[in-house]
Amino acid sequence: MSSGCIGTVISGVVEVPAAPVVVVPEMAAPVVVVKAVEPAKSAQLTVELPADAKLYVDGVLTKGTGATRQFHTPSLVAGESFFYDMKAEIEVNGRTEVEQKRVIVRAGDSLNEAFPKLIAAAASTRDPLASAAK
Template identity: 40%
Template structure:
């Protein structure tokens, strides 16, 4: 049988003589809403191709879609809410010819979103102020999620005699550098540093042993990590954060200290309360 493509108007007549009707092709559009980070413009890609435009919305057009078929596209937003944090927000959307769809990328999905924080060291004198605020003593075990070069572990152990330091970092190069620094400072036997993700509760197991947590990460990661800390830490444990808060967990105290460089540094303190009995 010979197949001839004709317009759909002649479908019945064409069928009588064994002629197939070609499906008319149409485009589909998606209006994508993205967060306006306030620092860098959010980049949006569809199937790896960057969309043009700026601001809170981007438009994507998928041309030449056959009627009756579904097409799935991979959309990704790369968001930088501050100079420290990068969020990758992947989603998928399924379209059909003629669709005019909307996709909201302003809402977090804890299972899909990936957050990476660039390591920025806290000045040594500010680490000492954090340790002072936490009232670190000889019986304390200090935990640093996202420990970087481990200065927040080394200083309390070396200068204040803290019993132990535990740190995790997602970057294996930083883990190696932190171990080397702990060895160079003569405290390697009291500090345990492993590769780990602060968004993985198993990797955060060191918090269960800790009496003090010292941390310097962005607001986004802090909000994600906060419930895990509150779950794992024992009553009486103290948490001190340089600059950033921990989601909706309200600090017990916030102070501003003057650094040796002349800058002001904001520190937040939380003390873990007795857990309510259910």
């Protein structure tokens, strides 16, 4: 009798015991959780700067004029932050004065931003005593 073989040899055919039966329990249908998503909203940005200043947003010259300029962003994804790089410039006594800032916005924000350095520079050209004090 040889060892190491399971089953019986009959006429050159090996009988092997049947493979065990594996019972897999039925899985419950997966539960899908749908998270409520807020609708996309824009943000509103009000910018204070000298009335004659040029204002660039992300490197593009804006068409607005005046000391108060308002912008509405495109729709923004709720819960995420976005930014705009803003640069304002004015001519003061033959020199170009520049002020830059990065403005961070989120959907639904209403922000007020200002360019105080340029506002002060523009005011000094209108007030001869302020210019003389420098």
